[in-house]
Amino acid sequence: MATSIWEEESHEFKLQSLTDDMVTSAEEMFGITFLDAYLAILKEQNGGRILYNAFPHSMAPVQYDAFIPVDHIKGIGLQNGILDNAYFLNEWDMPEGLILFSGDGHTWLAMDYRNIVSNPPIVYVDNEAEQITQVAGSFDEFLTKLSIEQSDACEEDGDAVEEYSEQDLERFIQQNKCDELVMALVHLSYTDVDVKWFGKRLQELSVHPSEVVRIEVARIIWGMTHQLEDPTLNRLLAHFEKDLESDVQLFADLIKEKMNYPFEKLREDVELTGMESFSYQGEIYHVNEHSNLWHLSDYQTDFQSYPTVGDLLENATINGKLLKEIWSQVKKV
Template identity: 25%
Template sequence: MNFNDLWENKMDALDSFDYETIAIVEEKLQLKLPADYVNLMKIQNGGYLRKDTFKMKDEEITVEELYGISANEEKGILTTIEMREEWELPEDIILLSGDGHTWVFLDYRKNHVCPSVSYIDLELEIDHVLATNFTDFIDGLYEDDSLEVIEFESEEVYTEEEFERIVEEADSPFALTDGVLYFTEVDCVMAWLVTQVNRIMDIDNEESEFVLPEVLYYLLNRISEIDLNDEVREALDLLGHKVKEHKIIEVRKYYKRIKEIIEW
């Protein structure tokens, strides 16, 4: 099993467990945990992943975290019990990661002894086997390098008052993205710009899945180059909370980068 640089950090891991905890978990789930999963959780009991991308056919899916082992039904893989009922998921599964609409899980539907790892998208009605076992799944994870810096230039010039109005009206995807890009190119109060991006994160329309990741890309490329004062850190921390809980996967991918910038 390849777990080099697998985890983003240790802060989000659950407390360590013992064999009694495993017995409780297996009894509640009525399924036996695969040894390779248990062995990985002994090294680190879940958390956010640095290698968070998996190739599925011609697409890439994001696996933000792996759930750890805990006897608490509100933590780790035992949340499967509530989630199976809430989201009408199959019974013979143990959730490893997910956000409500998409899930990665140990799949016991065809084999109660050696589960595969599968992916389900409830909205798109996708139910696909990712790997025949947990080890192959972990070995297939890799770090997405699509967030590498690419140079762009804005096409328009904006005043702060104009851009605040653009954000308020939220009806021009071009002006939203181009405006953020413009203010990353000029001298401006960075806390003000982060605040505008915070407001943009609240926009929910058909263009959001394209606009919001692009706005974050421009902002974070710029902000990673400067020294942060307390005001910027506070605004950035608020942004991080919004990004972490956002319903759009491509937005949530930026949470780790925001944390890195704040902690640097």
């Protein structure tokens, strides 16, 4: 394995630099002690895309032959970090005690703290098969076994991982190259793409003949619900709800949950998990608890703090307006 596991380029999962206070707050929230090996790589870079794409194991999905795909590791933070763990456990009905550090919903890699508070093994979670399997005895072991593999699909094209432009996606749509189309969609969803342009392309592809393309479109829309305007989302949902593919319909339900997130549910969720995130007018905010206070935060700072979650929900403001007053314009992240 290389000295550093991280790719140099910026990525969706790359978060602000890790501090000791962030580690302490996260450990208090989860009630556990993080693995030294995990903290060591996060002190170099707090999450992001890694130089490897595979973890060899017999439990790998059939399409990947003998390895579990893994191309990123989550750092410690709210959006796209492990602090959104409770949301994914709830959405995919996974047991408490798993801390998910890489995955996409159907499958995950996780630190298994279900029965211990330190030195957990690493498990592979297959939600479709409803199986949780230990794949490494420690995070150190997991890191040492990471490798670079080519799937059969990549070998047919003669290339490994590639970067794609907006022009490439347009070309693949015109040429109806499904494999390249899906890879370009995934790549662009992780970049600083023109959201309005990307939304239009996703609308076109939401009725594509290939179920693989439609599922990927639905998954991407679920991930970027907070970035899209309601008219665009409603048009997409109209397509998804008519789709006969169950995975597309599942993502449609998840998108609707994000769009219609009741204020009353916010309180239930933050009291249960200790944090929640939402978007308002293009900005992302977080309600979270640490240092014995409840905070309303943006990406960089806790800009309002209260002794209880009730006080925060009653009195916190954004741009001079109470949360209740703006909630009809909010989307869950």
